[in-house]
Amino acid sequence: MKIMTNYSNAIKGLLGLLKGLKITGVEFFKPQLTIHYPRKEVTNLATYRGHIDLVAKEDAPLEPKCIICGKCAEVCPSACISMEMHVKGEQSFASPAECRTITVGHGIEIPFSGLRLPPAEVIERELDSFNLDYNYCSLCGLCVQICPVGSLTFSKDSYLAGTARKNFEFDLLQRLRERSRRSSQTTTAQEKR
Amino acid sequence: MTPSDNTTMQNILSGDYYTNNFTLSPAAEGDTLVLNLGPQHPSTHGVLRVVVELDGEYILKAEPVLGYIHRMHEKMGEVKTYAQYLPNMGRVDYLHALAWNWAYVAAVEKLAGVAVPLRAEYIRVITCELNRISSHLLWWGAYLLDLGAFTPILYAFADREKIMDILQIVTGSRLTYCYYRFGGVSADITPDFIDMTREFVGYMRDRLPMYKTFVTENMILRGRCVDIGVLSKEMAVRYGATGPVLRGSGVAHDTRKIEPYSIYDRFDFDIPVGKNGDAMDRYDVRIAEIQESLRIIEQALATLPAGDYLNPDVPERITPPKGEVYFAVEGARGKIGIYIVSDGGIKPYRLKLRAPGFSNLHLFAELSQGTILADAVSILGSLDLVIPEIDR
Ligand code: SF4
Ligand code: SF4
Numbered sequence: 274m275k276i277m278t279n280y281s282n283a284i285k286g287l288l289g290l291l292k293g294l295k296i297t298g299v300e301f302f303k304p305q306l307t308i309h310y311p312r313k314e315v316t317n318l319a320t321y322r323g324h325i326d327l328v329a330k331e332d333a334p335l336e337p338k339c340i341i342c343g344k345c346a347e348v349c350p351s352a353c354i355s356m357e358m359h360v361k362g363e364q365s366f367a368s369p370a371e372c373r374t375i376t377v378g379h380g381i382e383i384p385f386s387g388l389r390l391p392p393a394e395v396i397e398r399e400l401d402s403f404n405l406d407y408n409y410c411s412l413c414g415l416c417v418q419i420c421p422v423g424s425l426t427f428s429k430d431s432y433l434a435g436t437a438r439k440n441f442e443f444d445l446l447q448r449l450r451e452r453s454r455r456s457s458q459t460t461t462a463q464e465k466r
Numbered sequence: 467m468t469p470s471d472n473t474t475m476q477n478i479l480s481g482d483y484y485t486n487n488f489t490l491s492p493a494a495e496g497d498t499l500v501l502n503l504g505p506q507h508p509s510t511h512g513v514l515r516v517v518v519e520l521d522g523e524y525i526l527k528a529e530p531v532l533g534y535i536h537r538m539h540e541k542m543g544e545v546k547t548y549a550q551y552l553p554n555m556g557r558v559d560y561l562h563a564l565a566w567n568w569a570y571v572a573a574v575e576k577l578a579g580v581a582v583p584l585r586a587e588y589i590r591v592i593t594c595e596l597n598r599i600s601s602h603l604l605w606w607g608a609y610l611l612d613l614g615a616f617t618p619i620l621y622a623f624a625d626r627e628k629i630m631d632i633l634q635i636v637t638g639s640r641l642t643y644c645y646y647r648f649g650g651v652s653a654d655i656t657p658d659f660i661d662m663t664r665e666f667v668g669y670m671r672d673r674l675p676m677y678k679t680f681v682t683e684n685m686i687l688r689g690r691c692v693d694i695g696v697l698s699k700e701m702a703v704r705y706g707a708t709g710p711v712l713r714g715s716g717v718a719h720d721t722r723k724i725e726p727y728s729i730y731d732r733f734d735f736d737i738p739v740g741k742n743g744d745a746m747d748r749y750d751v752r753i754a755e756i757q758e759s760l761r762i763i764e765q766a767l768a769t770l771p772a773g774d775y776l777n778p779d780v781p782e783r784i785t786p787p788k789g790e791v792y793f794a795v796e797g798a799r800g801k802i803g804i805y806i807v808s809d810g811g812i813k814p815y816r817l818k819l820r821a822p823g824f825s826n827l828h829l830f831a832e833l834s835q836g837t838i839l840a841d842a843v844s845i846l847g848s849l850d851l852v853i854p855e856i857d858r
Contacts, residue, residue: 286685296680297617306624317631322638344782350550413553413644414652419782427638 323430324407325416327449328423334453337446338424341398345416345425351409354416357401400446407433407441484531488517491527498526503842505534512853516830516846523838528831536857543806543817548574548648548784551817556642558819559855561604564590564597565797567646572727573793573804574648578786585773586650587729592663592766593633593645595759599670600629601798602752605850609749610681612847613690618681625673628666635659648784649777664767667760674757682753691746695833695845698743705832706825709800710751711849715743721796733765745848752850785812799823799850821855 308315327337346354417425435441488500504515513534519527539558543551555570556563568590575582603626607619630640636653637645645652681687697707702715712719720737722730738754740747788810794803800822807816826849834842 282685289679289683289685292679293681293684296676300621306627317634320635320638348547348549348782350546350553411553411556411642411644412639414638415549415552418647418652 318429318431321427321429321431322412322414323428323433324410324412324443325405325425325445326428327403327445328426329449329453334457335450337400337403337449338422339400339403339420340422340424341400342421344419344421348415348419350413350415351411353406353408353410354404355406356403358398402447403445405443405445407443408438484515484517484529488519488529491519493526495521505531512851514827514851514853514856518834518839518842520839523840525834525837525839525842528834528842530827530830532827532857534857535854537854539858540817540819543814545813547812548786548814551814552647553642553644556639556644557854558821558858559797559799559802559823559852560642561601561852562597562798563641563643564594564645565795565802567643568594568728569793569795569797569802569804571646571648572795573791573806574784574786576793577789577791577806577808578648578784580649580780580784581777582649582728583774583777584729584771585654586775586777588766588770589636589651589655589775590646590728591730591733592655592763592770593636593651595763595766596629596633596663596666597643598798599756599759600626600633602756603629605752605798606677606681609847609850610687612843613687615681615684615687618677621677621680625670628662628669632659632662632666635662647776647780649780650775652776654775660767660770663763667764667767670756670760674753677753682749688746690841690844691749691848692744693742694745694841695837695848696742696744697829697833701829701832702743705829707800707829708822708825709797709850710748710755711800711826711829713737714740714748714751714848716740721794721801725794727793727795730762732769733762735761745844748848748850783812785810794820797822799852799855800826819858821858823849823851823853823856827851827856 327339330336330338341356341358343356346352346356412427414427417427433441485500485502490498490500499520501518501520502515503518505513507514515531515534517529517531518525537557539554542554546554551570552567555566558566574580603622607622607626610618633643634640636651636655636659637643638653697711697715699715699717702712702717707715708719708721716739718737718739721727722735723737735758738751738758740751786806786808788808790805790807792803792805794801796802801820802822803818803820805816805818805820806814809815830842830846830849833845837845
């Protein structure tokens with residue numbers, strides 16, 4: 274009797290294995306799911322959230338919307354953002370002292386600087402550089418969310434690669450200007466044609 | 467070996483603190499072998515180390531050693547503002563990141579008295595359940611990989627990829643999500659998201675029978691799981707096990723039902739439980755949970771209200787009043803708890819994370835006693851451990 278159940282169990286088990294093999298066999302002849310990068314690329318990059326980028330003003334493609342409030346630098350958990358600026362009309366970074374450079378670096382007090390700049394109407398200022406240290410960015414999106422004028426957005430740079438830390442330190446202001454110049458060049462080239 | 471003689475040259479050369487201070491099992495007769503399973507071992511998923519004492523193939527004693535991937539998440543909570551801590555939550559348990567997201571934001575919301583719009587609650591339920599399915603799928607593939615079956619993980623990844631595509635639409639990332647915010651979520655769901663999720667629910671339902679014939683009924687798998695690592699109800703409760711590990715032993719404890727948070731009381735779903743508490747039961751519970759999550763998602767999509775996805779009145783810099791709060795949610799691995807003490811400042815005074823994997827892991831020492839080494843691997847896999855969560 275025991276032998277009989279053993280046999281029937283073995284047969285059942287074998288049948289189960291055959292069923293499994295059948296599934297593998299059917300799957301084998303289905304179209305491949307893997308996308309062979311770099312010969313092909315995935316199609317859903319539009320929703321990808323890469324490192325942040327500045328957004329240009331609608332009427333001045335070389336200037337960012339940024340009003341240099343410093344909120345993004347302050348909220349960033351990893352102190353990725355820092356910026357340099359000068360007071361409008363003053364070339365040297367003179368007074369007022371608290372408005373020269375936002376020094377939100379890798380200090381001991383991890384990212385919170387407690388520094389709030391006076392509103393733009395009080396002291397007009399211009400951006401010299403807007404630095405992103407992408408090495409530390411965790412793509413949390415807090416900076417994009419907090420920006421009061423919508424000056425930050427996510428880039429679609431999903432294939433970003435580099436061999437050194439330096440490759441991931443960006444001046445976003447420069448990037449914005451280069452991007453605008455390039456796009457204006459292509460539009461003028463198109464107009465000429 | 468006693469701690470006193472661990473300074474002799476031979477002992478210094480023969481291992482680190484843990485091996486030198488490993489007390490041999492009293493049951494040991496004659497020669498036994500002390501072996502390190504991990505910290506780099508295919509079956510320990512991440513950097514878990516288990517010091518095992520073997521008598522032939524049989525395990526006399528097993529001792530998990532932790533700390534290889536400790537990142538001081540709790541301490542980090544004390545030096546960051548409430549909002550700045552959000553990205554950490556995607557990295558404690560990277561497989562069910564949204565459950566941790568949820569536990570943290572809900573704890574802060576409770577403490578600060580922030581209201582969450584109804585639509586945001588629905589979005590949270592849908593995304594969190596999707597994430598739960600993807601976590602269970604990965605466990606499924608990885609567990610079978612531990613047991614020596616390579617193909618299933620490819621199926622699991624093909625399905626998991628669909629979930630990641632869906633979640634990428636709203637979160638922008640594919641693994642370490644940082645999506646929930648105090649008072650809602652960071653982006654509204656799109657019509658695309660809803661369509662793809664609907665499609666996925668149907669697709670996954672068709673897929674599960676295939677999983678069953680392909681793997682669950684496979685005699686080799688059953689041989690490796692049935693009656694292996696039998697965890698009694700009492701022992702599971704004694705160790706504070708939660709999640710599928712506890713439910714596999716027949717205790718119908720699910721935070722979503724027992725202490726319904728958010729809007730879980732509006733949905734009709736069951737808590738799958740096992741009978742024997744063996745590895746097969748834990749396996750079955752997880753597969754059944756995928757079904758239940760699909761049910762919840764379907765209901766949530768059908769009744770999704772319009773409205774805000776984020777409470778517009780939440781201040782930029784949240785400062786909860788003085789006090790303390792505990793909030794628990796049900797993650798894919800069990801009960802996730804966040805305990806926050808606030809002194810009224812901009813940063814938490816103290817933050818404690820309760821990781822389900824921590825309790826679930828410590829069962830292993832007792833559960834693996836007397837089993838053969840190959841079965842211990844099966845038991846370890848059936849506990850579904852995520853080491854970054856255990857070490858925090
Ligand atoms: S996405 Fe997050 S980590 Fe990255 S720069 Fe913005 S705030 Fe900092
Ligand atoms: S939050 Fe926006 S406006 Fe303010 S400094 Fe950052 S980018 Fe500029």
